[in-house]
Amino acid sequence: MKQIYFDNSATTQVDPQVLEAMLPFLKEDFGNPSSIHSYGQNAMAAVDEARDKIANHLNCKAQEVIFTSGATESNNLAIKGTVNKLLKDNKSIHIITTKIEHPSVLEVYKFLEKRDDVEVSYVNVDADGTIKLEQLEGLIKENTVLISIMYANNEVGSIQPIVEVKKLIVAAKDKRGETGLPLLFHVDAVQAFNYLAVDVDELGVDFLSFSGHKIYGPKGIGGLYIRSGITVDALIHGGHQEYNVRPGTHNVPGMVGLGKAVELVREQQKESFGKMKKIKEKLKKEIGKIDDVRFNGPDEENQLPNIVNVSFLGAEGESILMMFDIEGIAISTGSACSSGSLEPSPILTAMGVKPEWSHGSLRISLGKFNSESEVNVFTKALVIIIDKLRKMAP
Numbered sequence: 001m002k003q004i005y006f007d008n009s010a011t012t013q014v015d016p017q018v019l020e021a022m023l024p025f026l027k028e029d030f031g032n033p034s035s036i037h038s039y040g041q042n043a044m045a046a047v048d049e050a051r052d053k054i055a056n057h058l059n060c061k062a063q064e065v066i067f068t069s070g071a072t073e074s075n076n077l078a079i080k081g082t083v084n085k086l087l088k089d090n091k092s093i094h095i096i097t098t099k100i101e102h103p104s105v106l107e108v109y110k111f112l113e114k115r116d117d118v119e120v121s122y123v124n125v126d127a128d129g130t131i132k133l134e135q136l137e138g139l140i141k142e143n144t145v146l147i148s149i150m151y152a153n154n155e156v157g158s159i160q161p162i163v164e165v166k167k168l169i170v171a172a173k174d175k176r177g178e179t180g181l182p183l184l185f186h187v188d189a190v191q192a193f194n195y196l197a198v199d200v201d202e203l204g205v206d207f208l209s210f211s212g213h214k215i216y217g218p219k220g221i222g223g224l225y226i227r228s229g230i231t232v233d234a235l236i237h238g239g240h241q242e243y244n245v246r247p248g249t250h251n252v253p254g255m256v257g258l259g260k261a262v263e264l265v266r267e268q269q270k271e272s273f274g275k276m277k278k279i280k281e282k283l284k285k286e287i288g289k290i291d292d293v294r295f296n297g298p299d300e301e302n303q304l305p306n307i308v309n310v311s312f313l314g315a316e317g318e319s320i321l322m323m324f325d326i327e328g329i330a331i332s333t334g335s336a337c338s339s340g341s342l343e344p345s346p347i348l349t350a351m352g353v354k355p356e357w358s359h360g361s362l363r364i365s366l367g368k369f370n371s372e373s374e375v376n377v378f379t380k381a382l383v384i385i386i387d388k389l390r391k392m393a394p
Contacts, residue, residue, distance in 0.1 A: 004329045004374045008367030009154055009191060009307060014257070015216035021260040022218065025253040033250045034241065043252045050259025057266050058208065058225055059199040066224045066242050067255050071190045072104040073235075074209035074224035075148075077246065078186045079108045081232025082146050082207075087117055090181065094141050097148040098123040098131050099350040100158075105148050105188055123149075128298035129158035129351050136165065140172045146184050151192035155347040155363055156297035157307030159196065162187060166204035184230065190214050194265055195273050195305055206230055212254065216368070217261030221254030272368045276305040279366050279375060283308055286379040290386060294357060296348060306366040311348075311357040315389040320362055323385045329378060332363045 005013070025046060031039025033047050048062070055062040068074045079095070086093055097109045099122050113120040121139045123131050131149060140147075147169060152159045166185060173183050186207040189198055193210045200208055208225040212218050226232065232245065239247030265272075277300075287293060292313035297303050312320070317333035324331055344358035353361075364378075 002328060002374075002377060004370075004378060006364045006366065006370070006374075006378065007330045007332050008370075009214070009363065009365035010332055011213045011219065012216045012367050013369055014218055015261065015264060017264060018217050018257045018260045022253040022257040025256050029252075031252075033252060034239075043250070046252060047250055047255050050255045053259040053263045054223060057198065057262050059201055060225055061228060063243060064200075064225055064228055066226055066245050067250070067258070068222045068224055068246055069220055069251075070213070070222035071102075071188065071209045071211035072222075073246075074211075074222050075102070075104045075186075075188055076108055077224055077232060077235055078207040078209060078226075079105065079146065079148060080112070080235060081245075082184055082186075083112055083118060084233040085231060086145050086181070090143070090145075092117045092119065092143060093146075093181070094119045094121065094144040095146040095148070096121045096123065096136065096139055096144060098125065098150070098160075100125050100129060100131075100153055100155075100347050101148065101150055102154055102188060102190070105150070109148070119143075125158075125350050127352050128302070129153055129156045129296075129347065130298060130302065131160055131165075133161065133164055133168065137168050140168065140183070142176065143181055144172070144183055145181055146186060148186040148188070150188040150190075151196065151198075152189075152304050153297075153347065154191045155307075155345065156309040156351070157191070157304035158298050159192070159302050159304065162203050162205070170204070182230075191304060191307075195269065195276070200225055200227070212258040212261055215261045215265050218254050218257040221251055221258045223258065268368065273305050275368065276366050279370060279372055280305055280308060282372055283364065283366075283375050283379070284310075286375060287382065290383060296351065296353060296361065308364040308366075309348075309361060310364070311353070311361040312386050313357060313360060314393050315360045315386050316393075317359060317361050319389055320360070320385055323389070324381065327381045327385075329381060332365070333361065 029042050031043040033044035051062045051065050054065050109120050112118045123136045125131050149160055169183055169185050184206040187205045188209045190211050194215050206227045211222040234245050241247050294311050296309040321333045344355045348358040
């Protein structure tokens with residue numbers, strides 16, 4: 001049975017070149033970068049080189065790149081670190097995010113919302129999953145200190161107008177003047193990193209989160225860009241590593257792997273974008289031949305090239321997923337059933353998708369190791385599965 005992996009938004013296969021770069025630091029070059037002997041210095045040189053590669057891709061200074069355990073920690077550090085820092089000198093602050101963020105952002109905001117000194121606002125999205133800029137503009141207050149908006153949604157692939165958001169932030173800061181509170185901009189770029197430009201100056205961001213295992217690197221490693229001049233409170237304490245922002249012994253193999261993965265993204269981005277778009281077009285064309293189908297998300301120009309979110313009326317998403325798994329095909333469901341909840345996807349709900357459609361939703365996410373020939377195998381199985389489930393449905 002041919003195995004097909006169409007769940008690249010959940011995690012990606014480690015690129016062989018990434019693994020090759022990592023291996024020496026799991027074997028002979030195993031030193032602790034904090035040690036002053038040659039073993040340690042060799043390891044630190046590798047960490048510095050990885051940091052330089054990432055900084056080069058982000059168009060920032062090397063010291064603005066902080067290594068973390070992944071995007072969840074990066075998001076927590078940007079948000080909690082900012083809030084904790086600013087509450088030292090202010091009685092109350094206001095922060096903004098959207099209703100379609102990844103849980104590693106949304107749950108942090110919900111946690112902070114429980115505090116008496118933190119007010120939280122949530123921006124709505126339209127039917128395409130794109131944030132409502134006018135609403136965002138109206139939510140900004142004199143004590144708004146942080147806005148968190150993902151670059152591209154992990155479920156429907158909607159690309160958010162980051163540059164337009166930055167313009168709103170600049171205008172709000174101009175009104176405050178130099179004596180007002182800071183207004184910082186945090187972007188979760190995890191899903192976008194493979195396919196979109198992440199030049200931090202062009203985007204105008206103060207924080208940018210990214211993760212290794214979404215870009216063909218290892219799990220357990222990620223990063224956070226923090227613009228020079230901005231300080232956050234550390235979440236953990238115990239060492240001087242990562243400019244005293246994120247202490248702990250360096251994960252050298254992971255950092256080297258992340259650096260190599262970012263280097264490959266830089267080299268292969270244009271090619272990968274084109275390849276994904278071509279496979280996606282074929283995939284949507286074949287899926288579109290099935291009756292009672294709807295695609296969720298924006299038009300192609302405003303959607304990531306690798307994500308297809310589709311709903312099938314009269315067929316439950318988790319059942320489709322399980323039947324595909326039996327066939328050796330990995331996808332993910334657009335509903336939250338896999339987490340033990342029978343509620344429809346919060347993302348699709350925020351977009352106004354009715355439950356009878358969202359319960360039958362799937363996310364198919366492509367990667368650079370996929371091929372057009374896999375689409376034929378997938379769609380052939382899909383037709384059989386949907387027909388079988390619809391006949392079984394009450």
